[in-house]
Each structure stands twice: as C-alpha cells, then as structure tokens.
Amino acid sequence: MKHQRQRPPGFPGDHSHADLRDLTLTFAPIALLVVVAVTLVVWLVDPAPPKTITMSAGPRDSTFWVAAEEYKKLLARNGVKLNVLESDGSMQNLQRLLDPKQHVDIAFVQGGVTDGLDTSSLMSLGSMFYAPVVVFYRGTGITGLSQLEGKRIAVGREGSGTRVLSLDLLQANGITPGGDTSLLPYDGLQAATALVSGQVDAALLNGDSATRMLMLRLLRVPGISVMDFAEAAAYTRLFPYLDEIDLPPGVLDLKRKIPPFTVHLISPTVELVARTSLHPAISDLLIEAAQEVHSTANLLQRAGQFPSPVAREYQISEDAQRYYKTGKSFLYRTLPFWLASVGDRTLVLLVPMAVLLFPALRLIPALYRWRVRSRIYRYYGSLIAIERDALKNPSADEREALFAELDHIEASLNELRMPLAYADAMYVLREHVGFVRARLGQA
Structure with missing residues (x-):
C-alpha cells in the first residue's frame, strides 16, 4: 500500500474578514511608503522653522x-524667541558664526573684518546701516592718512573691528605696525580723551565711537579738526566694502554751522550675517524686522535706504534676494506665521506626494487583483495535486483520502467570500472541482 499523502496546508478557515484583509494588505505597503517619503521631506527637505534662534550683537x-x-521684540510677535548675546563687536561676532560650537545663528558684522577668513559657510541678509570712519587730529590741513606718518595714532583696542579696519586703511597709505608711527590701542571715548589731552596726535573713530555728541565735543575743542577724505572715491575702489558718504555743512549743529564745510567720509556697512543653515521663514522674519528698525532717516542715510540687498564680503542669501524683490509670500502675508509655515510646508509636500501617489494609484488595482486571485490559485494547486494522484491508480484508502480533500476544498469554497467582480473565477473553480471529482471516480 502506498504511503498516504498528507493533505496540503489548509485553506483559510475564517473568510468573514477576507475582503478587509485583502484591502489592508494591498493598501498598507503603499500607505507606508507615502508616509516614509513625506516624513523624509518634512524633516530633511523642509523642516519646521525653529522657535528659538541666537544672535551675537555687541557691547551693551x-x-x-x-x-x-x-x-x-519684533520676532516675539510671531512666536520666535531671539536670544541676544553680548560681544566685543564685529570681530567676535564673526568668530562665533564661524565656530560651530558657539551655536550662533545670526550676527551684526561690519565690513572690513574678514581678514582673509573663509566665510563660505556664511551668507548675508543684506546691509543694515553705515559705520563711518571719522578721523580727528590735532592741527589743520590734513586730507590724507599718509600725512599721519610718524605721529601717534589711536587705532582701536586689540581684537576690535575698528583696529582691523584702521590698520588696513593705514597700510594702504604706507603706515604699518613697527615703523616710525605709534599705533596705540585706544578706542572710542578713551581715544577722544587721549586726543584732547595731547597723548595722541590723531584718532580713528568708527561706528559707535563716532557719535554725533562726541564729534560735536571734539570739534568745539580748539586745535582739533576732522579730516576730509579728499580721496574717498579711491578708497571705495580699493576697498569694495566701503562707501563714500558726506557730512553737509551744519549737519551736526546748524546754529554754529558745524562742520563749516562738507566733510567727505568713508564708511563700511554693517551686514546682518547668518549661517547658511538659517531657515527661509526665519530669514523673512529677520528682514521684516530690519525694515522696521533700520529704514528711518538719520544723519548718514536717507529714509528707506536700508536694509539693502547689497552685500559686500558675503554671498547674499537667495531667500533674502527673493524677499527684497517680492516681499513675503501670499501665505505669510495673510496667515499667522506658524499657520503659514504649516501651509508652506504642505505645498512643498504636494510634489513628492503627487510623484508617489499617481503611480501608486495605478498599482493598487493590480495588487488588489493579484491578492484576490491568489486565493483562487491556492485551490488550483491542491486540485492539480489530487488529479495527479488520481492518475496513479490509487488504492481504495488513498482514493477515499483524495475525496476527503475534495470535500475539504468544497467546504472551504462554500465559506469563501469573493468580491462580485471575481465571482466568475470562483464558479469556474467549482466546475473544476467537479471535474477532478468525476475523474477521481473513474480511476
């Protein structure tokens, strides 16, 4: 007697949730793929803007x-917290931006302090205001820095942006450290006091050092004059980060007509510099704040002159260029900042979602069709095996076991739930079961 053939693995006994299972197993992989792709786009391509950023500013x-x-204050209106760090000025601000360990996002940096540093990891959000260079000296008639050779000059404290800029300008006029000229580390009020007391012959003041009140005080002191940069145009060609600006007669004091004549000055601009990783939405908020803070007129600038998309020593941010040309996007103009941020990121997601969903929608019917038909094909595998055994002249016991398998198949088919679109395949299967049964009866 032949060894009794074991019945093939049983068919699904519970068909009550077959349709739901088919749908789940068809849609789940596609849904998972879409979720993973969307998550990657959200966090890698277009992450949410940070709620806190850090700025290196300057002395209090x-x-x-x-x-x-x-x-x-302005960023707080949109739910963004700005941490402001005190610093020594432009030089320290630039060093903090270049040091990843400092975690500084943005800073004010005056032109002329890069000193050969690699700033490719930084970008500019535009020029914010002037930081003029004003030279006061004892005596009269000096119109060029080269005329200060051999004298005692206050050029700013060690490590300050004023000192870096002053040394560059003096070097262009042939005055270098270690020569006959004494370059002293005095800055601001200390430099002005040294000039008035005769400790120095000239003082280069820059930015906050050259306030209106300090200039007025110095110009009222007998024997102290302000230098007119007669070669201002040449400086702007030699040092691209410099601009030529004028102090018109009487701009400091109309009643006493101070200064009595137009004083030509040179001035770097202060740029708002950021790391290239700055979020575009935060970039827009910063430029919007800069427009409120720096756009008013004063002694050195016209209304609306700043902020400006002109960047001198750093690459201008593409987001900044876009903002200066077109302003805020429609969403950010009409919606609160965080709601607009969500909407903006949603729009970014539409492209990858469309790329994934359109092929997926075409693939889903094929997967579902294969899933449903695979249940039918499983029965056919058993039918073929029974038919082959029937052709081998089975014994009575073996024929009885084969009939039992056919009964098992029919019982399973009676419980099988199929979508109406595939009912024809199930009835064809029933006919084939009958065919195999008839063939087995003839064996």
Whole structure:
C-alpha cells in the first residue's frame, strides 16, 4: 500500500474578514511608503522653522545691542524667541558664526573684518546701516592718512573691528605696525580723551565711537579738526566694502554751522550675517524686522535706504534676494506665521506626494487583483495535486483520502467570500472541482 499523502496546508478557515484583509494588505505597503517619503521631506527637505534662534550683537548700549533688542521684540510677535548675546563687536561676532560650537545663528558684522577668513559657510541678509570712519587730529590741513606718518595714532583696542579696519586703511597709505608711527590701542571715548589731552596726535573713530555728541565735543575743542577724505572715491575702489558718504555743512549743529564745510567720509556697512543653515521663514522674519528698525532717516542715510540687498564680503542669501524683490509670500502675508509655515510646508509636500501617489494609484488595482486571485490559485494547486494522484491508480484508502480533500476544498469554497467582480473565477473553480471529482471516480 502506498504511503498516504498528507493533505496540503489548509485553506483559510475564517473568510468573514477576507475582503478587509485583502484591502489592508494591498493598501498598507503603499500607505507606508507615502508616509516614509513625506516624513523624509518634512524633516530633511523642509523642516519646521525653529522657535528659538541666537544672535551675537555687541557691547551693551551699543548700536548693535540696541538694534538686536528691537529685533527681539519684533520676532516675539510671531512666536520666535531671539536670544541676544553680548560681544566685543564685529570681530567676535564673526568668530562665533564661524565656530560651530558657539551655536550662533545670526550676527551684526561690519565690513572690513574678514581678514582673509573663509566665510563660505556664511551668507548675508543684506546691509543694515553705515559705520563711518571719522578721523580727528590735532592741527589743520590734513586730507590724507599718509600725512599721519610718524605721529601717534589711536587705532582701536586689540581684537576690535575698528583696529582691523584702521590698520588696513593705514597700510594702504604706507603706515604699518613697527615703523616710525605709534599705533596705540585706544578706542572710542578713551581715544577722544587721549586726543584732547595731547597723548595722541590723531584718532580713528568708527561706528559707535563716532557719535554725533562726541564729534560735536571734539570739534568745539580748539586745535582739533576732522579730516576730509579728499580721496574717498579711491578708497571705495580699493576697498569694495566701503562707501563714500558726506557730512553737509551744519549737519551736526546748524546754529554754529558745524562742520563749516562738507566733510567727505568713508564708511563700511554693517551686514546682518547668518549661517547658511538659517531657515527661509526665519530669514523673512529677520528682514521684516530690519525694515522696521533700520529704514528711518538719520544723519548718514536717507529714509528707506536700508536694509539693502547689497552685500559686500558675503554671498547674499537667495531667500533674502527673493524677499527684497517680492516681499513675503501670499501665505505669510495673510496667515499667522506658524499657520503659514504649516501651509508652506504642505505645498512643498504636494510634489513628492503627487510623484508617489499617481503611480501608486495605478498599482493598487493590480495588487488588489493579484491578492484576490491568489486565493483562487491556492485551490488550483491542491486540485492539480489530487488529479495527479488520481492518475496513479490509487488504492481504495488513498482514493477515499483524495475525496476527503475534495470535500475539504468544497467546504472551504462554500465559506469563501469573493468580491462580485471575481465571482466568475470562483464558479469556474467549482466546475473544476467537479471535474477532478468525476475523474477521481473513474480511476
């Protein structure tokens, strides 16, 4: 007697949720793929804007610090917290931006302080205001820095942006450290006091050092003059980060007509510099704040002159260029910041979602069709095996076991739930079961 053939693995006994299972197993992989792709786009391509950023400003009560505090108030209106760090000025600000360990996102940096540093990891959000270079000296008739050779000059404290800029300008005029000229580390009020007391012959003041009140005080001191940069145009060609600006007669004091004549000055601009990783939405908020803080007129600038998309020593941000040309996008103009951020990110998601969903929608019917038909094909595998055994002249016991398998198949088919679109395949299967049964009866 032949070895009794074991019945093939049983068919699904519970058909009550077959349709739901087919749908789940068809849609689940596609849904999972879409979710993974969307998650990657959200967090890698277009992450949410941060709620806290850090800015390196300047000494307390400096122009840098005051402007940063205004930024802090304006950003808070949109739910963004700005941490403002005190610093020694432009040089330290630049060093913090270049040091990844400092975690500083943005900073004010005056032109002329890069000193050969690699700033490719930084970008500019535009020029914010002037930081003029004003030279006061003892005597009269000096119109060029080269005329200060051999004298005692206050050029700013060690490590300050004023000192870096002053040394560059003096070097262009043939005056270098270690020569006959004494370059002293005095800055601001200390430099002005040294000039009045005769400790120095000239003082280069820059930015906050050259306030209106300090200039007025110095110009009222007998024997102290302000230098007219007669070669201002040449400086702007030699140092691209410099602009030529004028102090018209009487601009400091109309009643006493101070200065008595037009004084030509040179001035770097202060740029708002950021790391290239700055979120575009935060970039827009910062430029919007800068427009409120820096756009008013003063002694050195016209209304609306700043902020400006002109960047001198850093690459201008593409987001900044877009903002200066077209302003805020429609969503950010009409919706609160965080709601607009969600909407903006949703729009970014539409492209990858469309790329994934359109092929997926075409694939789903094929997967579902294969899933449903696979249940039918499973029965055919058993039918073929029974038919082959029937052709081998089975014994009575083996024929009885084969009939039992056919009964099992029919019982399973009676419980099988099929979508109406595939009912024809199930009835054809029933006919084939009958065919195999008839053939087995003839064996």
